[in-house]
Amino acid sequence: MPPPSALDIRTSSVVRLIKEESSYHKELASAKKSLEKMLAGEEPDEYELRQQRKVVEETKAMIPEVRTRLQTALEALKFQLELQKSPESEPAQCKEKAQKAIDDAQKLLGEALE
Structure with missing residues (x-):
């Protein structure tokens, strides 16, 4: 099995960061709910x-950090995809997966701006 290509690595990074941000949002909702129960x-x-307030604040602080890393990874993926324009450079499946990751990340970042 050949090692993963740069495009695969960048795509995986963006997908992971999308999941990580989603996880922080779920954790934040859970922590807020727990705090409300305590109050x-x-x-x-x-x-x-x-302690619970500290958990809520720390979780809130991580969301912009993950978003910044996602934006950086998204730009790197877009650049890598541009480098792979020739049809024989990467399988179409890899390019489709990369484009889906780009679309998902842009949707997530767009929702954050609203």
Whole structure:
């Protein structure tokens, strides 16, 4: 089996970062829900509240970081795809997968701007 091409590597990177951002959004929703439960309870423990608030803030802080890395990886993938314009350079399947990753990333980044 041949080693993965640069296009495959860049595509995998973008796909991974899309999943990572989605994971942080899910984690943030879960942490907020947990914090709300704690606040709704009778006499919540201040230490636990501080810790949960810290989790929420740290998770929020990671989303822009992942988004920045995704933008960088997206630009690298677009550049790599441009380099692979000749039909025989990469299999069509790899190019289609790369284009789908580009479309998904642009959709995700576009939603973030709204």
